Amino acid sequence: MTPILETKDVVVRFGVLQAVSRASIEVIEGRVTGLIGPNGAGKTTCFNVITGLQEPTSGKVLFEGKDITGKNPYKRARLGIARTFQKLEVFGSLSARENILVAAEQRKTWDRSGFSPAAVCDEILEKTGLSDVSEFMVGTLPTGTARLVELARALASNPRVLLLDEPxxxxxxxxxxxxxxLLRTFVAEGLAVLLVEHDMSFVMGTCEYIHVLDFGTIIASGTPSEVQANSAVQAAYLGTETVEEAS
Known part of the structure; x- marks a missing residue:
């Protein structure tokens, strides 16, 4: 399968510190791909490179085979790359509906298809199960529900690739x-998902393919069962007991 998004030999240095070392990651449409590793492994830096927040020292980011390394975050969003963050990025003083509408209205700046932001909002509220709380201020909602609002906001941009940081x-x-x-539902419709996550049960049960980072280097790539059986992964990150518990 041809990846819709990939990094090729990406290197990121901050002074003498090499945060990412020749990392190559592939993201396929209709699949949840995981990017795992211990704290400080370089996962967030990879996300920043993909979304244009961090310029790589060397290497490339490709979207549909085209080099987008020099494009800014706004232009990458227009291509269909959306992202959520580990720390909730929502407007707590706005309702769930208003949060989604903000994202849908922003999409109008580049999407000239004539879509209705209100209709998009209603559709996403229904798909994410948020219709019943659509008029509640997000700041009053439980964390789990607020996470769904953040996901819904990302979906309002009509992404082709969705990057999720600790969903x-x-x-x-x-x-x-x-x-x-929810993620399985969206990938079944063709969305490509790349997620960073520390909950190994969630990763092993949701991801079809996983890349493992350690000290900025991809030390393993494969299916969940292949990653679980990899001795380098067990030694560097998961630990035998954790692998068995996640099975």
Whole structure:
């Protein structure tokens, strides 16, 4: 399968510190891809390179085979790359509906298809199960529901690739399962998802393919079962006990 998004031999240096070392990552449409590794492994830096917030020292970012390394974040968003953050990025004083409408209205600056932001908002509220809380201020909602609002905002831009940074952070077991179900629904419609996550049960149960970072280097890539069985991954990050628990 041809990746819709990929990094090729990306290197990022901050002075003498090499945060990412020749990292090559592929993201496929209709698949959830995981990017895992210990704290400080370079995962967020990779996300920043992909979205244009961080210029790589060397290497390339390709979208549909075309080099977008020099494009700014706005132009990458226009191509269809959207992102959420580990720290909730929502407007707490606005309702869930208003949060989504803001994103849909912003999309109008580049999408000339004549779509209705209100209609997009209603559709996303229904798909994410947020219709019943659409008029509630997000700042009053539980963390799990606010996470869904953030996801809904990202979806309002009509992305082709969605980058999720710790999507299960702050969620309870039931909410985590609901998030996994939602992601499977969206990838079944053709969306490409790349997620960073520390919850190994969530990763192994949701991702079809996983890249493992350690000290900025991709040390393994493969299916969940292949990653679980990789001795380098066990030694560097997961630990044998954790791998068995996530199975």
């Amino acid at each position: 299960s952070s702050g969620l309870n077991e039931e909410e985590t399962a609901e998030m996994a179900t």
